[in-house]
Amino acid sequence: MAEAGELAALIDRFSGADGIQPTAIPRLVLIRCSQPTEPLHALHEPALCIVAQGRKQVMLGDTIYDYDPAHYLVVSVDVPIIGQVIEASPSRPYLCLRLDLDPVVLSALILDAGADDATDQLPQSSLQLDVVTLELLDAAIRLVRLLATPRDIGMLAPLAEREILYRLLHTPQGARLRQIARADGKLQQINRAIDWIKKNFRESFSIEQIAAEARMSASALHDHFKTVTAMTPLQYQKQLRLQEARRLMVGLSLDAAAAGHEVGYDSPSQFSREYRRLFGAPPARDVARLRETPGMLAGTLL
Structure with a gap:
């Protein structure tokens, strides 16, 4: 064309x-x-x-x-x-x-x-x-x-x-x-849940707590949230935590333990396991690779 x-x-x-x-x-x-x-x-x-x-x-x-x-x-x-x-x-x-x-x-x-x-x-x-x-x-x-x-x-x-x-x-x-x-639609109810998670991703929460924020039943929130985002609210939180930890390590030079703690992880080993599962490499190796290739940093080419 x-x-x-x-x-x-x-x-x-x-x-x-x-x-x-x-x-x-x-x-x-x-x-x-x-x-x-x-x-x-x-x-x-x-x-x-x-x-x-x-x-x-x-x-x-x-x-x-x-x-x-x-x-x-x-x-x-x-x-x-x-x-x-x-x-x-x-x-x-x-x-x-x-x-x-x-x-x-x-x-x-x-x-x-x-x-x-x-x-x-x-x-x-x-x-x-x-x-x-x-x-x-x-x-x-x-x-x-x-x-x-x-x-x-x-x-x-x-x-x-x-x-x-x-x-x-x-x-x-x-x-x-x-x-x-639509300000009163079901998608906006999911948006309310997403906004709450984005503001409070460092804190633990229950599905009932998020459902109350969204003004939905827990079962309806779980089903609609997964339809829209392809993940559960807890999986969504995990993605936000790990992406923010990655940003802190690359941008502020925090080590893995400090970055994991900053985003809400109490266990450094759990943080490293989940980080490797998402990004394909342990935190130190992944951050070194990102610093060598700045264009690979999350969000560079949406």
Whole structure:
């Protein structure tokens, strides 16, 4: 598709260097990578991801989502994932835009478009792929193109963003976007549980405690939480703990015992076992590898 080539040229122009590049347009991030990466662990926030060039895989639980210029990715809640750029080179780098999904913007659009669905559907997996349409691609091009004329961003970027979201509403992802926007829906109950875990991941908790925060029964929370995130609340907590410990060891030079204690582990041996199971190497070896290859640090190339 010629439009994909145009979007790739725009992302290449305005990203400049490898990595994540925030832009002057609110919620719009450009991502560039000139070589395949190792698997990267990160907490992915709600977003639309459109690849203009190259290919990437994201793993959530046992499911692999493979997307490229023909397929976009929608993420509906904050969820720990493993991402890996699998097709990129210096001459044809991986190029992607990420548009973070704001529930307030979505709610206003749904209200204006008359696209609200009064029924609260059961939550779905937080990740979903769909086919890129020409209309969606055209709106994305016009949004990124505004980076060339900063004076127009304040007036025109919200219009281009609304068009992108409007196009998504009229795809199979429409129900997912309406769930993100609903303040009283089941997905927001799961979000309340996720927010509580993110704020208190260092502390022990029971499923009943999280269920009370989410205003759900313990059994309903367990089932819906696993459907959305592909993990239980305790597994979600463990992912957050280990990712934060990794960040502390790399960024603040804490040793494994100190980092494990900081994120809530009482047993250094348990911390080392669970760290190795998630990241594939003991803490000291993994941190040494990360320091040798800074681009492998979690979250570098979402």
